[in-house]
Amino acid sequence: xxxEPTDVDLxxxxxxxxxxxxxxxxxxxxxxxxxxxxxxxxxxxxxEDVTSEVFYKVYKSLGRYRxxxxxxxxxxxxxxxxxxxxxxxxxxxxxxxxxxxSLADGRASLESQASDRxxxxxxxxxxxxxxxxxxxxxxxxxxxxxxxxxxxRVLDLPEGTVKSRLFRARAMLKDIIRRHYPTLAPxxxxxxxx
Amino acid sequence: MNRGxxxxxxxxxxxxxxxxGRAASDPGSQWTVEALRPLRRQxxxxxxxxxxxxxxxxxxxxxxxxxxxxxxxxxxxxSSLLLACAALAFxxxxxxxxxxxxxxxxxxxxxxxxxxxxxxxxxxxxVADLGARALGPVLLILRAGWALLExxxxxxxxxxxxxAAAGALSxxxxxxxxxxxxxxxxxxxxxxxxx
Numbered sequence: 001x002x003x004e005p006t007d008v009d010l011x012x013x014x015x016x017x018x019x020x021x022x023x024x025x026x027x028x029x030x031x032x033x034x035x036x037x038x039x040x041x042x043x044x045x046x047x048e049d050v051t052s053e054v055f056y057k058v059y060k061s062l063g064r065y066r067x068x069x070x071x072x073x074x075x076x077x078x079x080x081x082x083x084x085x086x087x088x089x090x091x092x093x094x095x096x097x098x099x100x101x102s103l104a105d106g107r108a109s110l111e112s113q114a115s116d117r118x119x120x121x122x123x124x125x126x127x128x129x130x131x132x133x134x135x136x137x138x139x140x141x142x143x144x145x146x147x148x149x150x151x152x153r154v155l156d157l158p159e160g161t162v163k164s165r166l167f168r169a170r171a172m173l174k175d176i177i178r179r180h181y182p183t184l185a186p187x188x189x190x191x192x193x194x
Numbered sequence: 195m196n197r198g199x200x201x202x203x204x205x206x207x208x209x210x211x212x213x214x215g216r217a218a219s220d221p222g223s224q225w226t227v228e229a230l231r232p233l234r235r236q237x238x239x240x241x242x243x244x245x246x247x248x249x250x251x252x253x254x255x256x257x258x259x260x261x262x263x264x265x266x267x268x269x270x271x272x273s274s275l276l277l278a279c280a281a282l283a284f285x286x287x288x289x290x291x292x293x294x295x296x297x298x299x300x301x302x303x304x305x306x307x308x309x310x311x312x313x314x315x316x317x318x319x320x321v322a323d324l325g326a327r328a329l330g331p332v333l334l335i336l337r338a339g340w341a342l343l344e345x346x347x348x349x350x351x352x353x354x355x356x357x358a359a360a361g362a363l364s365x366x367x368x369x370x371x372x373x374x375x376x377x378x379x380x381x382x383x384x385x386x387x388x389x
Binding site for chain 1: 220222226227231235238239240241249254
């Protein structure tokens with residue numbers, strides 16, 4: 001059985017002019033990038049745009065890749081920046097304005113249906129209310145399951161800063177859930193937390 | 195409310211207040227993991243490969259065929275060098291054939307070239323004569339100046355020593371004047387007053 005080429009081999013091939021080898025990298029990591037973009041607050045219908053933008057950026061700056069760190073670390077960094085940039089755009093600002101009035105409806109529907117999908121949507125909303133530079137470590141630590149050291153590498157920040165941002169982010173999320181989405185609080189924990 | 199009974203905070207030290215506040219705000223990893231569990235299950239299945247590759251290929255365009263492997267570019271470089279050498283050889287042989295064949299145009303070109311060479315030779319000789327004439331007096335002046343310097347060297351050395359001695363004396367005198375002036379000067383305090 002033929003052995004799978006490593007990321008470094010593929011990158012070397014692409015840099016040597018075999019552009020078609022980049023396709024293997026895209027196939028290998030597109031799920032990771034798309035999921036990270038979604039978790040960072042990119043609307044589902046824009047996830048594909050962000051993902052392809054991320055891979056295009058990766059291709060353009062492939063020569064700057066340092067093989068000391070995993071390719072996924074670099075991909076996470078570009079994805080987070082792309083997702084935050086997308087959120088900063090005017091279009092998304094408008095979307096966020098539209099989201100606020102729907103909170104009450106969302107709460108009501110959660111109480112009545114409590115469907116998993118609705119819960120995820122509301123959680124995503126809650127997460128989007130956490131400012132970008134706090135949300136990034138929160139998503140990487142608690143959704144992507146990354147260790148502190150790697151988060152620091154992805155965000156290009158000292159570990160101490162990441163740790164303190166993580167504290168703040170968790171506190172913010174808890175506060176947001178307590179104020180706007182009380183039904184999203186994990187069962188039996190809200191009472192003890194407050 | 196998170197706060198305890200009124201006045202409780204006032205009795206605590208400032209650092210315990212800060213630490214207690216932080217501990218109360220941060221719900222901890224376990225709580226966050228539990229809260230975000232539905233999002234953890236969320237994944238996206240999409241295929242952006244055709245889109246990304248189409249964009250890359252479109253950008254590369256015609257350049258892609260040129261940017262081939264290093265081996266191909268080496269072959270291209272060597273063949274272009276060979277072609278250049280062949281073209282030069284062809285040009286040289288064509289010129290030789292024209293000169294040897296006694297072509298009218300070539301004869302005229304050779305005549306013009308020889309005349310040009312003659313003009314250049316005459317002009318060069320003129321410039322050389324002019325340079326030699328100008329250089330004679332300049333060399334004489336330089337030589338005279340050098341002889342003058344050789345004669346005046348001891349005098350210049352003496353003058354230099356004299357100037358240095360005068361400078362040192364002037365410094366010593368200034369020091370003496372300054373020191374005696376300090377002795378007799380009125381003393382001033384830091385507020386600018388005179389005591």
